[in-house]
Amino acid sequence: MIIPVILAGGVGSRLWPLSRQLNPKQFISFAESSAGIDSPTLFQATLSRLAGIDGLAAPIVICNEEHRFLVAEQLRVLDIRNASILLEPEGRNTAPAVTLASILAARHIAQQAAPDAAEPVLLVLPADHIIGDPAIFRRCVTAGVRQALAGRLVTFGIEATYPETGYGYVKRDTSGPQQAGENLSPAGAAEAFAVARFVEKPDAKTAAGYLADGSYYWNSGMFMFTATRWLQELSRLQPDMVSVCQAACRQPQQDGDFVRVAADIFATCPSDSIDYAVMEKTADAVVIPMAAAWSDMGAWSALWDVSEHRTDNNNVVIGDVHCVDVRDSYIRAGSRLVAAVGIENAVIVETADAVLVANKDQVQNVKQVVQWLEQQNRTEAVSHTLVYRPWGSYESLAHGPGFQVKHIRVRPGAALSLQMHHHRAEHWVVISGEATVTCDERIFTLTANQSTFLPLGCKHRLQNKSDEWIELIEVQTGDYLGEDDIVRFEDVYGRVPATK
Structure with missing residues (x-):
């Protein structure tokens, strides 16, 4: 049994302004949609490429509280209804996250109380990678299962095609009886070699040497091992991490598809990556080479690299763009x-509230812009003007002293919380759909071209009891219009009173 463990944390700051704290890169579609059909997000593509792998179990998705409804909705679109969504109380790097998943997976198998219950093999995948050849990826995963069931800890090494300085590397052991190192795989399977060492991101000269050597691979951050074997090695190498994670998982809280562990206990967990915590120290690490047109989507230059649709001047253009004498640009x-x-080698990315202009060779430094935005408490680091909520979305259309205008969309069957505001009143004008409105003791229905006024301090709710989307314009007026001016009385999504 293979349990995909999807690491869906992180904010993707180097892909700002498209990637934001509340809607990071893994939940965004970077491809241009066609024929009115939205392209899959990176997260959805990660799950979709698993189709066809034998013995695949329901995935465990690891994310934080802020992104839980994004995850749930994107799983719903894929019709994946049996996933577990494990909510990290705070980011402690990849090793504790995988340890939580291992403990819960092993516990689930033990609870089945079946003597022939299969040992779960965890397939750990970041949610933000592009893989151009899923068939090769699946072949390597199948080979990884054999290695994991033999007690080995597997990493997948990407066959380097140029001297990249932005990736770590994995070197295979070349001291075996074969000139290229001993292949640990059975005949006909994808190759697997013992790992000699992991190395950090090199300078350009060192990276060129790695490429010429032929025994170094890009470190993909994808892994396979059994839950038991991971916990054994981690217990030997970082026992404190295991004990903290076990204590945090002692009484997990199940909230629908969401699984929460003890936040106060998990906060004391050491922070470390899978590489540093185990893979660099274990004697049982193996690397399976993979040539599957892989990219980790770490920067805008990576998007330019993997894009297939280019103009005659080697540009990648998406949206309403007009170029005159432009070359090698995104x-x-x-x-x-x-x-x-008249530009070349540039990246220009425009959103409704921000524009990025950068040299393609300098896009790794976009994160410095995000750091500045955070220091200035600028909302552009956190969210777009379009914000997704479990009930739908809202987009800020205009704002100024004492007012804000929003476009609100509510999905069929959804409802906002029953709430009130201390500092603002609201006017709702329905564009389409049938809205059920609660305003204090009154409950009434609004349809297209009808409106209502919600005075400051009233208890109100917007519900969609129909099978069509509701679209409306909301005009807020008051002395403070922040999203934290909400007092909740009822909420079907179990949210804290900090977001609408």
């Missing part, structure tokens, strides 16, 4: 016309 327009003249 230009993306999200909400308006972008015109570029």
